[in-house]
Each structure stands twice: as structure tokens, then as C-alpha cells.
Amino acid sequence: MxxxxxxxxxxxxxxxxxxxxxxxxxKPFSRAETLTSDEHVQKAHLTTAHGWSNDLQTISWNEEGHYYDIYFLHSADGATNPFGHQGQDWYHTTTSDFVHYTEQSSALAAKGGDDKEGWASAWTGSIVTNTGNIEGVPKGAKVSFFTGLRKSDQKQNIYAAYSSDNGKTFKHVLNDGKPVADINSPHTVAGKHTDFRDSYVFYWNNKLIMYVAEGSDIGVYQSENGISWSKADNQDESKIRSSTFFRGRSWEGNAPVECPVIKTMKMPNGQTKQVLFFGAKDASKGETTGTYYTVGHLDSNGLFVAETDVKRLDQGSDYYGANFTGSDHIDHASASLISFGWVGNWNYSTNGVHSDQKATSPHARRLGSYSSARELKLQNNMTISQTFKIPExxxxxxxxxxxxxxxxxxxxxxxxxxxxxxxxxxxxxxxxxxxxxxxxxxxxxxxxxxxxxxxxxxxxxxxxxxxxxxxxxxxxxxxxxxxxxxxxxxxxxxxxxxxxxxxxxxxxxxxxxxxxxxxxxxxxxxxxxxxxxxxxxxxxxxxxxxxxxxxxxxxxxxxxxxxxxxxxxxxxxxxxxxx
The missing domain is CATH 2.60.120.560 (Exo-inulinase; domain 1)
Incomplete structure (x- = not known):
């Protein structure tokens, strides 16, 4: 330090x-005790319209509508009980300028799928557009691969559902409502630990690759059809270890890694590199939870290989669950990305927030705001620079x-x-x-x-x-x-x-x-x-x-x-x- x-x-x-x-x-305000109270609503940034919200899921350009689709986690139980019995779902909104947003609605149900093998709460995931290889999905349809807590045992698994309304909702569940990647399967982690979440899926070499947060590792899996998944490196454990994604720092005491996202960016010199973003912390450096990144390339199995030490994308205490624009095809490079994140920290945002300075009002139930959008560019020295994306x-x-x-x-x-x-x-x-x-x-x-x-x-x-x-x-x-x-x-x-x-x-x-x-x-x-x-x-x-x-x-x-x-x-x- x-x-x-x-x-x-x-x-x-x-x-x-x-x-x-x-x-x-x-100015004192009224009692903050409903799921739609406005005491903690941003004036010029995205705020949940109802209950609690946190991680961003995907920021994707909608060519048909000429806007960005935005998805984020939402809890109908509110800020004082975000993991309540109603479970978490995905909320959806759209924007063309990242200041003004359309009406929000539920895009992915909190509960669904098979009566026993289905999910009781929907957590973080990602969206890809089907190129024709995802089994049972129309070509061009958007497909969500998301974490779900299995109804029968509350374990984390990966599920999939597709949209028939251009990304507004994901109601068509794949694999008969059962996990497409099961935590207990020998093809994944064989039930060896509890963390198996935050699936990020992309296309690479004519197949699908999925990065999954697994405590102190990022598991890497491959699929030809989006339904059957196996280890991308079938000769090894197929893990991106902390020594790779947290290169240059000690990982001791900093687990879990969360919300991995990988994008390909083009530097001003014309070279392209993969950038791995993820959530973590580094208490030894005086850093609470935040968003980090490292720059490198993919090996022959689709596993990320770091070429730089890890860096923090935002130095602050309240920038987490961030997401990014860019292609779902890893071989498509972007000269810049648009990104923003959840403004909050699990160490206090869910511990009860009052609406008065005497701290006597009921705790707020509506809470969840997001940062300004930033344009990210990868410089020739393989560091990311940011500018605010604020329309005049x-x-x-x-x-x-x-x-x-x-x-x-x-x-x-x-x-x-x-x-x-x-x-x-x-x-x-x-x-x-x-x-x-x-x-x-x-x-x-x-x-x-x-x-x-x-x-x-x-x-x-x-x-x-x-x-x-x-x-x-x-x-x-x-x-x-x-x-x-x-x-x-x-x-x-x-x-x-x-x-x-x-x-x-x-x-x-x-x-x-x-x-x-x-x-x-x-x-x-x-x-x-x-x-x-x-x-x-x-x-x-x-x-x-x-x-x-x-x-x-x-x-x-x-x-x-x-x-x-x-x-x-x-x-x-x-x-x-x-x-």
C-alpha cells in the first residue's frame, strides 16, 4: 500500500x-417504505422502477429498433431482502443516449423451467444472437444463458431461454426447462464447490464458448449446439486461474471472482487484443469490490491468456456488475466499447437505507442506480482510457x-x-x-x-x-x-x-x-x-x-x-x- x-x-x-x-x-421526505417510492431515484441516470436492482446483464445494440437493449437484475422483494422468496428476475429497458430510458418491464422470469430441475431465482448471465447452431432456436433469435438457483436443491446452474419478440422477453426455455450446464455434471465442476454462476457466452471458431465464475477460477466450456456443454480444454481442468486473471497481485482472501465478460478491442496501432473484465476486490491494496480488467489473447482452446497485470477499471468503492457493448463474436474487434455499472456495494447497500438524516424512517425498498455511460478505448500500452458519454x-x-x-x-x-x-x-x-x-x-x-x-x-x-x-x-x-x-x-x-x-x-x-x-x-x-x-x-x-x-x-x-x-x-x- x-x-x-x-x-x-x-x-x-x-x-x-x-x-x-x-x-x-x-428537505425531509415522506416514508420510504414502498417498492416504488422515489426518495432514492436518480435525475439523469438509470434507476430501477421497482424494488431492488444490481448487476447489469447485457448491453446490446438492437438493429431493428435502433436503440440499445439494457438488462439488469431485479428483485421484487426490495432492497431490504433482495434474495427474498420471490427470487430475482431480469428487467429490461432501452436507450439511445444512456441518459433517457424507456419503461422497464420483466424480461426473464424469476422462476421457471421444470418443476424440480427448473430455476427458483434468475441471476447473472449474457445474451447472444443465434447464428443457426443453437438447437431448437430460430436463426436470428436472441438467446439468454443465465444462472439459476435450482428448485430442488438451490444449487447454481446455467439455463437458457430464447426471445421471440426481439429481446423484450425470454419465455422459450431450452432443454425442457432443465440446466444446459449442471453444477453436478462431470463435464463441469462435478459438484466440487458451490460457485457456478455469471455465465458469459460468445462465438469462437464456429462454436459457443462459455466463461463461468467458479469462486477462485473462471471455468471455460464449449458447445456445438448451446444445449450440451463440455470442458473447452478436455485434457485439463479448463480453468482460467487467479494467477492469470489476477496477474501481478495476490488472490489470497479476495474470492470470489464474479461477472466475467470478454471482448476484443482494437488499439490505435491496429493490433487487436482480448480484454477480460470481471468483478473482484483486493483488500491488500486498499480496494473494496469493483470492476477489474486484464489484456491478452485466447489459447487454442478458447482460454484467456494474460499479457498484462490486472488493473482496476474504476478506482471507486461503488462501481460493480458492469457490462459492455461489443460483438458476441470474439473475432469481431471494437475500436471502442460503451460501458456502465451498478452504483452500489454489498457491504452497505442492502443493510438498510433511510430517507431521513435522523435515520428513523423505514428502510427504503426501492434502490438500485447506475453510473454514467463511458466510452472505453484500449491504448497502445494496453491500458484502457475512459470518457463520459454525455450527450450535449x-x-x-x-x-x-x-x-x-x-x-x-x-x-x-x-x-x-x-x-x-x-x-x-x-x-x-x-x-x-x-x-x-x-x-x-x-x-x-x-x-x-x-x-x-x-x-x-x-x-x-x-x-x-x-x-x-x-x-x-x-x-x-x-x-x-x-x-x-x-x-x-x-x-x-x-x-x-x-x-x-x-x-x-x-x-x-x-x-x-x-x-x-x-x-x-x-x-x-x-x-x-x-x-x-x-x-x-x-x-x-x-x-x-x-x-x-x-x-x-x-x-x-x-x-x-x-x-x-x-x-x-x-x-x-x-x-x-x-x-
């Missing part, structure tokens, strides 16, 4: 920051402030003010206009008229007594994000969820530490997207950080501060409302 170096240069001790206690206006038409009420510095701040009083002291001396206010909409886009360009930017940059983003605080040191590229949410107190397990959210992995309210990879810069551009339930930071090299928030207010106070040891720091600010 880089904690010691950070402590010397970024002062993670909370006392100095907590000296600033300015709150945005907070979704931005309004634009404001521009040029050359804002400590002597000329943008605030209600318009006078120089020192907010607090830090390692390099005074921390000066640059921007503070309270009671702004919670759904905003910020394009911030920091510069120094004498050379490289000196002194730290701070964002303090308040909703009532809740905050997210961002503390970036441009001299070494390190940044710290810490947060608190009163609504997480008095949870189902008492203070457990609040403590995890507040303390992060640094402990004592100090949140998380990350390295932007950007040091000693003359100009620094940071983009920030905020909404009621989320904040996303984006650096110019494409690194992102996403954090959830839980306040039910539509207003926020976004404050910008800086140290200024050379008396030459300034910022240009562009702000717009998102809708």
Missing part, C-alpha cells in the same frame, strides 16, 4: 477537513467562470476566504454556491501561471450532513476520497453498513486512497458528474472514481478549494444541469 507516502503528502487525518461544516439545504442535449443552464483564484472566488460573498489549514498552509476557497441541483456536470481545468500546479485540490460535496470529499495532490498524483451518509445509520445490522461506508479500507473515516497516474502537471482537467445517488470523477488520462451516496435531497453544495503556495493557482469552471 501507498498509505504512508500519502499520509506525508495528503493528510488523511479527518480533523482538519471536519473543521469545515457547511451544509446544503436538506442532456445539458442545460450552462455557466462558465474563467480565471477563478483565491483573490477572486466564485461565492456568495465574492471575497477571499481561508477554509482550513493543511500541510502546505492555507486552504483557499475557489467556488461555493449553495443549493445547486444534485444532478450536474462539472468540467474543471486547474492551472498555474508560473509552472506546474502546486498545492492540493479539494472538492467537498455536501447534501445535508452527508458529504463526499475529494483530496488530490498533483505533485505525486495520489488522491483520497472519503464520505459519510447519515441514512446508513440504524441499519438492519445496526451500524455495520454505515461504518463500512464511512471508514472505507483506510479506517477512521479516511475512506480510500488511489493513484491517478498524473503527477507534476501544468494543467489538470477533472470532470465530475453528480446525481442524487452518485458522484463520478474522471481524470484526463481516463481514470475514473465512482462513489454512491444516499441522501434524498435534490440539492447539493459543491465546494472547490486549493492550496496555493506559489500564489499562481486558478481554475476555469464549466457547470451544467443534467436532465
Amino acid at each position: 501507498k498509505t504512508s507516502r500519502f499520509n506525508k503528502t495528503i493528510a488523511v487525518a479527518g480533523a482538519a477537513l471536519l473543521a469545515c461544516t457547511a451544509f446544503s439545504t436538506f 442535449a442532456s445539458l442545460s443552464n450552462k455557466k462558465n467562470y474563467k480565471g477563478i483564484n483565491k483573490n477572486n472566488p466564485k461565492s456568495e460573498k465574492g471575497k477571499e476566504w481561508v477554509d482550513r489549514q493543511d500541510t502546505n498552509g492555507n486552504v483557499y476557497g475557489l467556488y461555493d454556491i449553495p443549493d445547486q441541483p444534485a444532478n450536474q456536470y462539472y468540467n474543471l481545468t486547474f492551472s498555474n501561471s508560473k509552472g506546474n500546479y502546486k498545492g492540493r485540490i479539494y472538492f467537498d460535496i455536501w447534501q445535508g450532513a452527508d458529504y463526499v470529499r475529494f483530496n488530490y495532490d498533483p505533485t505525486n498524483g495520489l488522491y483520497n476520497v472519503k464520505q459519510t451518509a447519515e441514512e446508513l445509520k440504524n441499519g438492519i445490522d445496526g451500524q455495520k453498513g454505515f461504518d463500512y461506508y464511512y471508514n472505507g479500507l483506510l479506517g477512521n473515516g479516511n475512506g480510500y486512497l488511489a493513484d491517478s497516474g498524473l503527477a507534476n502537471q501544468h494543467k489538470i482537467n477533472i470532470k465530475v458528474v453528480t446525481d442524487k445517488n452518485s458522484i463520478e470523477f474522471l481524470f484526463p488520462n481516463g481514470q475514473s472514481y465512482t462513489v454512491a451516496r444516499f441522501n434524498s435531497s435534490d440539492k447539493q453544495d459543491f465546494k472547490i478549494f486549493t492550496e496555493d503556495p506559489t500564489n499562481a493557482n486558478q481554475v476555469d469552471i464549466e457547470i451544467a444541469d443534467m436532465h
Whole structure:
């Protein structure tokens, strides 16, 4: 970990920051006790219309409708009991701009198939378009391969169903409603462990390949007809081991791997590579659950071979269950992918979220939001860069402030003010206009008229007594994000969820530490997207950080501060409302 170096240069001790206690206006809301209550609904991002939601299933272009089909996991039992007796199903919506979404409806039933061998809850999977080889399916129909909990024993198995209405629903169950890949089969894991889920299926060499999350491994299977599956490497265990997908790090204590997705991407130099994305964590690096990736190629059996060490796609605490556009044929390369993820963390999102800051209201039952869409590109050095995919038409009420510095701040009083002291001396206010909409886009360009930017940059983003605080040191590229949410107190397990959210992995309210990879810069551009339930930071090299928030207010106070040891720091600010 880089904690010691950070402590010397970024002062993670909370006392100095907590000296600033300015709150945005907070409006109390009604009781959050129904499956359709709107207290925790995003203004400019996808939110479940009902109950609980989490992992994205597939993002696929619909040529007939000229829109993207979006599928995500949904629970009719709500946020306080996402694995309740009604089971999870797949919800479906469509979008053409990743800001506005059509009416949501159930696409894949929570329960179905054979009376004993069928599924009692539908979990993560993927969708392919039948090229004509999937048995019992019309050519061109969309087929879902998904995890299901078997009715008879609650074990994880892989099922399949196809759509006859262009992806709106998947009602035609294959293999007589029984698993197409059975956890107890000698052709899979022979019942040796409990994890057999999150099936990702793609075409390769005129057959189907399926990646399955199996605890500490990713199992790889092949099929000629989509019904009968066997090990892709029949001379070995046919596993992608953690030493491959987590190359460069220790896997100890980090299981399980989840939600594998593999895509082929083309770099600017024309070369193509396979990119394996998956969910995991790395506590030894101070990282909670998140989305990771590694770059490489497929071997002769379709197993992924890493050529790079693993990297985190988003550095934040709340970017999980992500999914991606791109072809279901692995030999079709994409110059870019569109991706977004679930904004949440199992360590607190299901532990009970209130709608009031006194944490006395009933726990919310409707909860589940998603990030902004990002365009991903694989660079020649085999790292992924990201840009926000935000259409200009979704931005309004634009404001521009040029050359804002400590002597000329943008605030209600318009006078120089020192907010607090830090390692390099005074921390000066640059921007503070309270009671702004919670759904905003910020394009911030920091510069120094004498050379490289000196002194730290701070964002303090308040909703009532809740905050997210961002503390970036441009001299070494390190940044710290810490947060608190009163609504997480008095949870189902008492203070457990609040403590995890507040303390992060640094402990004592100090949140998380990350390295932007950007040091000693003359100009620094940071983009920030905020909404009621989320904040996303984006650096110019494409690194992102996403954090959830839980306040039910539509207003926020976004404050910008800086140290200024050379008396030459300034910022240009562009702000717009998102809708």
C-alpha cells in the first residue's frame, strides 16, 4: 500500500477537513417504505422502477429498433431482502443516449423451467444472437444463458431461454426447462464447490464458448449446439486461474471472482487484443469490490491468456456488475466499447437505507442506480482510457467562470476566504454556491501561471450532513476520497453498513486512497458528474472514481478549494444541469 507516502503528502487525518461544516439545504421526505417510492431515484441516470436492482446483464445494440437493449437484475422483494422468496428476475429497458430510458418491464422470469430441475431465482448471465447452431432456436433469435438457483436443491446452474419478440422477453426455455450446464455434471465442476454462476457466452471458431465464475477460477466450456456443454480444454481442468486473471497481485482472501465478460478491442496501432473484465476486490491494496480488467489473447482452446497485470477499471468503492457493448463474436474487434455499472456495494447497500438524516424512517425498498455511460478505448500500452458519454442535449443552464483564484472566488460573498489549514498552509476557497441541483456536470481545468500546479485540490460535496470529499495532490498524483451518509445509520445490522461506508479500507473515516497516474502537471482537467445517488470523477488520462451516496435531497453544495503556495493557482469552471 501507498498509505504512508500519502499520509506525508495528503493528510488523511479527518480533523482538519471536519473543521469545515457547511451544509446544503436538506428537505425531509415522506416514508420510504414502498417498492416504488422515489426518495432514492436518480435525475439523469438509470434507476430501477421497482424494488431492488444490481448487476447489469447485457448491453446490446438492437438493429431493428435502433436503440440499445439494457438488462439488469431485479428483485421484487426490495432492497431490504433482495434474495427474498420471490427470487430475482431480469428487467429490461432501452436507450439511445444512456441518459433517457424507456419503461422497464420483466424480461426473464424469476422462476421457471421444470418443476424440480427448473430455476427458483434468475441471476447473472449474457445474451447472444443465434447464428443457426443453437438447437431448437430460430436463426436470428436472441438467446439468454443465465444462472439459476435450482428448485430442488438451490444449487447454481446455467439455463437458457430464447426471445421471440426481439429481446423484450425470454419465455422459450431450452432443454425442457432443465440446466444446459449442471453444477453436478462431470463435464463441469462435478459438484466440487458451490460457485457456478455469471455465465458469459460468445462465438469462437464456429462454436459457443462459455466463461463461468467458479469462486477462485473462471471455468471455460464449449458447445456445438448451446444445449450440451463440455470442458473447452478436455485434457485439463479448463480453468482460467487467479494467477492469470489476477496477474501481478495476490488472490489470497479476495474470492470470489464474479461477472466475467470478454471482448476484443482494437488499439490505435491496429493490433487487436482480448480484454477480460470481471468483478473482484483486493483488500491488500486498499480496494473494496469493483470492476477489474486484464489484456491478452485466447489459447487454442478458447482460454484467456494474460499479457498484462490486472488493473482496476474504476478506482471507486461503488462501481460493480458492469457490462459492455461489443460483438458476441470474439473475432469481431471494437475500436471502442460503451460501458456502465451498478452504483452500489454489498457491504452497505442492502443493510438498510433511510430517507431521513435522523435515520428513523423505514428502510427504503426501492434502490438500485447506475453510473454514467463511458466510452472505453484500449491504448497502445494496453491500458484502457475512459470518457463520459454525455450527450450535449442532456445539458442545460450552462455557466462558465474563467480565471477563478483565491483573490477572486466564485461565492456568495465574492471575497477571499481561508477554509482550513493543511500541510502546505492555507486552504483557499475557489467556488461555493449553495443549493445547486444534485444532478450536474462539472468540467474543471486547474492551472498555474508560473509552472506546474502546486498545492492540493479539494472538492467537498455536501447534501445535508452527508458529504463526499475529494483530496488530490498533483505533485505525486495520489488522491483520497472519503464520505459519510447519515441514512446508513440504524441499519438492519445496526451500524455495520454505515461504518463500512464511512471508514472505507483506510479506517477512521479516511475512506480510500488511489493513484491517478498524473503527477507534476501544468494543467489538470477533472470532470465530475453528480446525481442524487452518485458522484463520478474522471481524470484526463481516463481514470475514473465512482462513489454512491444516499441522501434524498435534490440539492447539493459543491465546494472547490486549493492550496496555493506559489500564489499562481486558478481554475476555469464549466457547470451544467443534467436532465
